[in-house]
Structure formats: structure tokens, C-alpha cells
């Protein structure tokens with residue numbers, strides 16, 4: 001039994017069983033209330049699935065790419081939940097979960113997956129389907145680009161897919177598959193893909 | 208409304224883990240009632256040094272990395288396991304919202320994963336709660352409990368607040384606060400004017416050691432008779448900072464040497480004079496002969512010295528918690544939550560958020 005969560009877009013929490021079945025899922029597309037909803041989602045998903053934290057074998061978490069503030073809430077929650085429950089953390093690239101979801105829903109061929117990075121920028125990743133283990137084959141990315149500087153889709157026959165949510169159920173299923181087939185997980189570090197904003201203040205005269 | 212747990216297993220001497228991430232210190236503390244068991248602080252101060260002040264995004268990123276290791280360390284220091292804990296406490300505000308959210312997310316996850324009640328508390332009131340803790344070397348008899356009502360002066364890089372604490376868990380009022388820069392920020396900014404490194408507080412303290420505090424008469428903000436109606440207990444340090452910069456620039460333009468020690472000492476004297484003056488005025492006005500200091504600026508030697516002298520002269524009992532409990536820390540958050548638990552307070556829901564402007568009257572966020 002695995003708990004999956006992602007806050008790289010809205011907030012999504014799911015409980016996925018060993019057979020890849022989604023036992024409970026709680027999601028919102030609200031990109032402003034990650035800290036508010038995360039606790040209730042965790043608690044409600046566990047209750048609905050009838051699962052105690054001690055029955056979990058791992059925590060899967062989306063590492064982004066995602067705008068910083070929200071992304072961090074989920075990663076902090078997942079790391080500390082794993083610490084508290086004494087189970088392994090399985091870091092997954094959030095875009096891979098979206099790609100899995102779309103391919104399983106019938107999308108075919110090459111995909112240029114795009115999510116909002118705010119400040120008139122986009123996060124992107126390129127895929128060309130699922131591999132024999134059912135894991136999305138990422139050709140390129142994740143990257144950050146201005147809308148007019150995205151990788152070209154012409155000549156590549158890739159179709160652009162704009163996504164606004166990362167379903168934790170799909171993320172959990174993906175993590176489950178990766179674990180079963182020994183596919184390496186992502187690094188346990190947030191994919192901000194952007195340096196912190198700092199305005200280096202220079203000494204100004206006052207008179 | 209979702210709650211992690213409806214009641215606390217132990218309300219007598221609850222074992223509480225507190226999480227504090229409101230500014231640039233990741234603090235994890237563990238207390239048992241009023242006994243301090245662990246106080247782990249991981250600061251991102253060095254990462255801010257080259258910017259001359261706390262950069263919120265840098266602080267928030269550092270919290271995310273520091274939390275897990277700090278929790279492990281605190282449990283090890285306290286020699287307890289997750290299973291021993293009675294409750295989790297976390298700062299809900301005030302503070303930097305992105306930084307607060309890291310702690311809030313983590314605290315909720317820990318509460319759900321361990322099925323523990325969660326207490327979301329006020330950072331500023333937490334500074335007062337720090338004073339209740341008795342250190343490992345202190346016996347219960349040695350540690351005289353905090354008496355109320357008391358005036359509390361909380362000074363750091365993030366806040367400068369004067370509180371009237373009627374009762375720690377039920378009655379805290381804001382008397383005044385800074386209307387522009389926090390006192391700690393003023394130290395940082397003046398340090399830069401003088402070419403001293405960040406953080407400014409300790410550097411100015413050092414530079415001022417051999418200076419004459421009466422060499423230059425810098426302005427004392429909001430202390431004029433005209434300020435007394437509206438701003439009797441409020442602070443303002445931005446005019447002082449500008450006055451120091453102007454004074455220095457004029458000397459530089461005239462090709463004169465800057466007497467750094469005297470400028471530092473005179474500036475520090477102006478800050479300390481206003482802080483202590485307003486705090487003791489509140490004691491006198493409200494008939495409260497007790498003053499508690501808290502916040503990182505309490506590390507300033509001159510502030511402690513002047514506060515001790517003038518409090519004694521005014522017949523006011525002064526309390527200053529140990530320095531490790533004055534700077535932002537998780538133990539003070541755990542301590543405040545322990546007091547709430549012992550007073551019978553219900554846990555918070557799981558729905559609260561980070562509130563960067565949480566008023567001091569809201570001791571706990573339900």
C-alpha cells in the first residue's frame with residue numbers, strides 16, 4: 001500500500017494498492033492553498049481507503065517541475081510523513097505521472113507536455129509513449145521555457161498537451177511500477193528549474 | 208473540518224515536538240511540559256550574507272532541506288521516539304509565508320502519519336512561551352515561573368513588538384510594533400552603511416565596543432510629544448537608519464575619516480534607548496512591574512545592559528531567557544503548545560494555513 005502526493009500544480013493525494021488500484025484520491029486544482037488542504041487530504045484519503053499509516057510501504061511524491069511555494073509544501077509533507085511512518089520515499093518527476101495518465105487514457109504518439117511555470121513561462125517534457133514496463137518514455141526535459149521558445153512540435157509529429165493537474169493516483173501507480181521493475185527514481189530534490197529571486201541591493205546614497 | 212486526533216493522550220506533562228520555520232531558522236524543539244529536552248536550530252543565515260538580508264525564497268528552500276535532519280536530531284537529543292510524542296506544534300504565523308508553509312505542510316504530515324493532535328500557534332506568543340522552559344541544568348525550584356501580567360518586548364530581524372501578556376494561553380494584547388523596519392533590520396542596514404558584514408547586530412556590537420555612545424546624537428523615532436497619542440508604543444527605525452547614512456555620507460564627501468566605533472555606538476544607543484524606554488513606559492503606564500525580553504536582538508550586549516540598569520531603577524523585574532531560546536526556535540513553539548494542552552485547549556484542525564500577519568491576540572489557530 002502506497003501513499004502518493006503531488007503539489008506541483010494543485011494538490012493531489014492518493015492511496016494506491018499493490019495491484020495498482022487507486023483506493024482513494026483527493027484533489028484540487030487550487031494553486032494557492034497547498035498548505036491549507038494537504039493535511040485534510042492526507043487524513044481523508046487514508047480514512048476513505050481504510051488504511052492506517054503503519055500499513056503503508058512507501059510514500060511517492062512529485063518532485064516537480066513546479067512553482068516553488070506550492071511544490072515545497074508537498075515535498076516537505078512527503079519527506080516528513082515518510083520519516084514519521086518509517087517508510088521509504090519514492091521521488092517521481094511530476095510530468096511523468098501526467099504522461100502516464102494521458103497515455104493510459106488513450107493518447108497515442110509523441111507528446112510535448114506543458115505545465116504552467118507562472119511568470120509567463122512554461123515547464124515542458126517530451127515523451128513518445130509507454131515502455132514495455134508501462135513507464136512513460138521521456139525523450140527530453142523537464143525544462144523551462146518562454147512560450148515562444150518551447151521545443152518545436154512540427155517535424156517531430158508531437159502533439160502539445162497542456163496540463164493543469166498532476167493526479168496523485170497516476171503518480172502512485174507509476175511509482176508502484178517503477179518499484180516493481182527496479183526503474184531508478186528521481187533524485188530527492190525539488191525541480192524548481194529556476195534560481196531564487198534575489199534583488200541584490202546595492203548601497204544607495206540617501207542624500 | 209478534519210482533525211488529526213480529537214484529544215491529547217496526556218495533558219499533564221505532554222511531550223510536544225515543535226516546528227518553527229517563520230524566518231531563516233529551521234527550529235525543531237522537544238519539551239515535556241516545561242522541561243526542555245531538545246532545541247535544534249539550523250540557520251540559513253550564511254546563505255543570506257551576500258544579499259545583506261534575509262531572502263525569503265532562499266530561506267524557504269533551506270527549510271525544506273533542513274527539516275528532516277533537524278527532526279531526527281531533536282529526537283536523538285531528547286532520547287525519545289515518534290511513538291513517545293503526545294502532540295505536534297507548529298508556527299502558523301506571523302512570518303514569511305513561503306517559509307511558514309514548509310513547516311505547516313511538514314507538521315500536518317507528521318500529525319497524520321503518527322495520528323497525533325496538532326497545535327498551530329503564534330510565533331510572537333511563542334517567544335514569551337520560551338521563558339517557561341527550564342533547561343537541563345536547572346532544577347524546577349531554581350526556575351521561577353513566568354508571572355503575569357507582564358510586558359514583553361520582542362525584537363528580531365523580522366519583528367519589533369511590545370506586548371501585554373495577561374495570560375499566556377488566553378490573553379495577549381499588542382501594545383505597539385514597528386511601523387517600518389524591524390530593529391534587527393536596522394542593524395543590518397546600518398552595518399552596510401559602515402561597511403560591516405551581515406548580520407549587522409553582532410558586527411555593530413563589536414564595532415561599538417570602543418566607541419562613545421554619546422558622540423553623535425541620532426534621532427529617537429516616535430518619541431516626540433506629538434507621537435505620544437498615536438505611536439506611544441510603536442517603533443520606527445527607518446529615519447534613524449537614514450540619519451546615520453546621511454551623517455556618514457557628509458563626512459565622506461568632506462574627505463573625513465569615519466569614526467566607525469563612535470557611529471556604531473551612537474546608533475546602537477539610539478535603538479536601545481527607544482526599545483527600553485518604550486517598554487519601561489508601558490510597564491509604568493499599565494502598572495505592570497515585569498518585563499520579558501525575547502527575539503534575536505536580545506543577543507545585543509548593550510540592550511541587555513541598559514535593560515538591566517533601567518529596569519532595576521524603575522523597580523521592574525526583568526526576565527531574559529537563555530539566548531538559544533531567544534532567537535527563533537522550535538522549543539518555544541512546543542512550549543506554548545504544551546501550555547495550551549495543559550490548559551485544556553483543543554487541537555487545531557488540519558485546515559489552517561500559513562498566516563504571515565497573524566495577530567498576537569490569536570495565540571492558537573484553530
Ligand SMILES: [Zn+2]
Pocket residue numbers: 330334363365366502503534535
Ligand atoms: Zn521571532
